[in-house]
Amino acid sequence: MKVHHQLLRIFCLLLLSTTTVNAHADQESEMEARAALERFLAAWNSADNSAVQKTVNYPHITHSPMGLIVANEPEQFITDFDALKQQSWVRSTFDKITPRQSSDQKVNFEVEYSRLNTAGEVISRGYVFYVVTNNEGHWGMQYRAPGQLTLESGEAALENARQAAIALVDEFFVAFNAADNAALLRVNHVPQIMLSAGQFILAADVSSPIVTMSFERMRERENWHSSELGDFEIVNVSENQVIVELSFERFNPSFEHYLTGPAVWVLSKREENWGVEFRSLMSPTRHLQ
Secondary structure, three states, X not given: OHHHHHHHHHHHHHHHHHHHHHHHHHHHHHHHHHHHHHHHHHHHHOXXXXXXXXXXXXXEEXXXXXXXXXXXXXXXXXXXXXXXXHOOOOEEEEEEEEEEEEOOOEXXXXXXXXXXXXOOOEEEEEEEEEEEEEEOOEEEEEEEEEOOOOOOXXXXXXXXXXXXXXXXXXXXXXXXXXXXXXXXXXXXXXXXXXXXXXXXXXXXXXXXXXXXXXXHHHHHHHOOOEEEEEEEEXXXXXXXXXXXXXXXXXXXXXXXXXXXXXXXXXXEEEOOEEEEEEEEEOOOEEOOO
C-alpha cells in the first residue's frame, strides 16, 4: 500500500511539474506574441507600409468579408493609409487585448481597437481576431479576421448565425466519423486555408488533403478510429461569419483517447451556404505513449 501511495505521489508531482512548465512556456509565448502585436500597431501608426511589412509573418492571411486575401511576400501586404487619412484617421489604439488559445508557436488574440483623429477623438471602433505565430524565431501576426464589436446586425440574424455554426460543426464530425468526403465537402468552403505545425496549407480545389481526407492513411499512420468534439466556444459572431475555438479528440479502435487537438475555425456564409473557410491548429496533446 505504501508503495502505491509513493507511486501516486511521484506521478502527481510529475504531472504538476509538467503542467507548470507548459503554463510557463505559454506565458512566455503570450508575452512574445503580444509584443509582436504592439510592434505591428506602432508600425501601423507610422503609416509606413515598409515598417508594417516587417512586423507580420508570411504567407499572411486577411479574412475579408469577400474572402481570403493572401500576401505571400512583404511587398504584397499593402494598406492604403491615404484613404484612412481621408477619413480623418491619425492613429489607432488597442483598447482591449484578450489572449485565447496559446502554445509555444502560436497565440490567438481578440482585440478591440479605436481609430482616432488629430484631436484625439474616436472616429470608429472595431474588433479583430488575430493569430500570431513564431516563424523561425520571428513572432508576427499571420492571420486577421475583422469581427463584430457591437450589435451591428439584429439579434435574430446573430442567433441564426450561431445556430448555423453549431449545426455545421456537428455535421462536420458526423461526416468525418463516417469517412464521408462527399458530406465533408458540403461543410467546407474552397478555397480554404489551414495553419498547422508551422505550415501554410491552401486548398485551392476539392482535391486538397485538408478538404478531401485520406481516412485509410489516418488509420494506418495513427490507428485512428473516430473523433469527437471536445471543448467548443463561439468567440465572435457576425451575420456572415462565426469564429469558434474548439478541440477535437481522437480515439483508436480500442476506444482509447490518444490525442487532443485545439484549434480555431472560422466559418463563413458564402452564397447562402455556411462552411469552414479557415482553420488554425495548435500543437496537439498526445495521451498514449
